[in-house]
Amino acid sequence: MVAALAGLPAVGTGVTTLLDPLRRRRRDTGMVLVTRLALLPEGGSPRKFTVRAERVDGWTTYDDAAIGAVYLRRTGSGVQALNVACPHAGCFVNLAPDGSRFACPCHKSSFDLDGRINDPASPAPRDMDALDVQVRNGDEVWVGFRNFRPGQKEKTPVA
Numbered sequence: 331m332v333a334a335l336a337g338l339p340a341v342g343t344g345v346t347t348l349l350d351p352l353r354r355r356r357r358d359t360g361m362v363l364v365t366r367l368a369l370l371p372e373g374g375s376p377r378k379f380t381v382r383a384e385r386v387d388g389w390t391t392y393d394d395a396a397i398g399a400v401y402l403r404r405t406g407s408g409v410q411a412l413n414v415a416c417p418h419a420g421c422f423v424n425l426a427p428d429g430s431r432f433a434c435p436c437h438k439s440s441f442d443l444d445g446r447i448n449d450p451a452s453p454a455p456r457d458m459d460a461l462d463v464q465v466r467n468g469d470e471v472w473v474g475f476r477n478f479r480p481g482q483k484e485k486t487p488v489a
């Protein structure tokens with residue numbers, strides 16, 4: 331009996347270690363190098379970029395996986411980054427053919443180029459999700475990529 335009880339901490343540690351990757355499925359990716367400033371159009375037109383980074387999924391680590399996408403746009407004060415996922419239900423938002431706004435193909439939400447809802451009939455509960463962006467070393471565009479819960483007014487990061 332005493333011997334069996336003595337082994338319990340070791341079993342608990344083993345189970346915790348075994349299940350640890352399941353708790354690490356998603357995590358904050360921190361700042362990710364997305365592109366160079368020279369690849370962003372002058373004049374404020376947005377351009378879509380895939381965001382690639384290390385991704386841990388259970389017991390598997392992917393070194394250079396697509397983890398999402400962003401629209402980047404030069405502004406007067408720097409660079410704006412918007413997550414392409416629609417805050418209504420997560421569909422990827424498109425740039426309208428005339429380049430004047432973003433349009434979601436799923437339920438017709440419409441956003442200005444700065445990500446603000448521009449049609450009161452849009453079902454999106456909030457503006458497009460702005461992300462932290464930094465220009466480093468003169469021309470490297472780094473983005474703090476995050477996903478946020480769709481379908482709610484508050485901008486809540488997905489853990």
Ligand code: FES
Pocket residue numbers: 416417418419420421434435436437438439453454
């Ligand atoms: S997912 Fe974009 S409007 Fe519904």
